Amino acid sequence: SSGRVVYFNNPMWPGEAHSIKVEKILYKEKSEYQEVLVFESLSYGKVLVLDGIVQLTEKDECAYQEMITHLPLCSIESPKTVLVVGGGDGGVLREICRHSSVTHVDICEIDKMVIDVSKKYFPELAVGFEDPRVHLHVGDAVEFLRCTSEGKYDAIIVDSSDPVGPGEELVEKPFFMTIAKALRPGGVLCNMAESMWLHTHLIQDMISICKQTFSSVSYAWTSVPTYPSGLIGFILCSKEGSSVDFVNPVNPIEKVEGAAKHIRELRFYNSEMHKAAFALPAFLKREVGLL
Numbered sequence: 665s666s667g668r669v670v671y672f673n674n675p676m677w678p679g680e681a682h683s684i685k686v687e688k689i690l691y692k693e694k695s696e697y698q699e700v701l702v703f704e705s706l707s708y709g710k711v712l713v714l715d716g717i718v719q720l721t722e723k724d725e726c727a728y729q730e731m732i733t734h735l736p737l738c739s740i741e742s743p744k745t746v747l748v749v750g751g752g753d754g755g756v757l758r759e760i761c762r763h764s765s766v767t768h769v770d771i772c773e774i775d776k777m778v779i780d781v782s783k784k785y786f787p788e789l790a791v792g793f794e795d796p797r798v799h800l801h802v803g804d805a806v807e808f809l810r811c812t813s814e815g816k817y818d819a820i821i822v823d824s825s826d827p828v829g830p831g832e833e834l835v836e837k838p839f840f841m842t843i844a845k846a847l848r849p850g851g852v853l854c855n856m857a858e859s860m861w862l863h864t865h866l867i868q869d870m871i872s873i874c875k876q877t878f879s880s881v882s883y884a885w886t887s888v889p890t891y892p893s894g895l896i897g898f899i900l901c902s903k904e905g906s907s908v909d910f911v912n913p914v915n916p917i918e919k920v921e922g923a924a925k926h927i928r929e930l931r932f933y934n935s936e937m938h939k940a941a942f943a944l945p946a947f948l949k950r951e952v953g954l955l
């Protein structure tokens with residue numbers, strides 16, 4: 665019903681709730697994996713919620729989708745093959761397809777309902793599925809990566825939900841080992857990596873796992889007002905044999921050209937935001953071992 669305030673209370677952020685005024689509920693069903701909710705908000709456009717956690721809003725999704733995609737893809741010479749883990753709303757696909765060097769994109773999303781709901785309620789994101797370079801695999805990415813040939817991808821983007829429920833396995837060491845195997849030498853990984861205000865232990869664990877598996881590991885972040893604590897981070901790793909060294913402040917070496925005519929212009933990413941994203945506060949560098 666309209667006017668309801670939706671509270672997102674979760675063990676991922678104990679003691680705090682985040683609410684957005686609901687104007688109208690558009691969709692609410694349980695998939696095989698989670699509850700899928702879409703509602704019209706007062707000031708953030710339509711909102712996608714999975715198991716009570718905001719995944720994206722029309723107003724601020726540009727920050728997350730553009731940064732999680734262009735931080736890795738603008739850090740290597742002409743990326744050609746890309747894998748998306750998760751990302752069933754299609755937003756990351758829309759961003760990848762701005763890179764004319766890309767020839768093949770695989771996406772492995774476990775929950776088909778997320779894809780179908782995005783196509784119906786978020787066409788501005790689901791447009792990513794229309795690109796002929798995109799190949800959709802509905803299933804468990806852990807299984808998908810176990811069967812992926814060695815050195816197949818220039819870049820892998822893990823656009824996951826929080827590590828509770830379907831996203832749980834995506835922060836464990838075996839998963840990162842399969843990612844490293846699937847990347848070509850010099851390939852890059854960009855992994856959603858929670859909030860510096862809420863999850864420094866989890867970030868520390870992920871970074872130490874990545875340091876055992878990749879030659880350079882770094883952390884970047886951006887503002888997303890509708891995520892808990894108003895921001896989200898990314899772990900960026902590059903496999904040995906890469907010209908990219910994420911440890912030092914990175915200047916993008918690839919430009920995002922104008923995309924196909926039906927794809928809207930960039931709203932958030934540019935080279936200054938790219939560089940700024942790797943600037944970290946003192947407490948974070950200390951706590952996650954990036955001094």
Ligand SMILES: NCCCN[C@H]1CC[C@@H](N)CC1
Nearest residue numbers: 718719720751823824825826
């Ligand atoms: N593809 C949409 C975003 C998925 N990732 C988000 C990162 C962390 C948030 N707490 C929930 C979703």
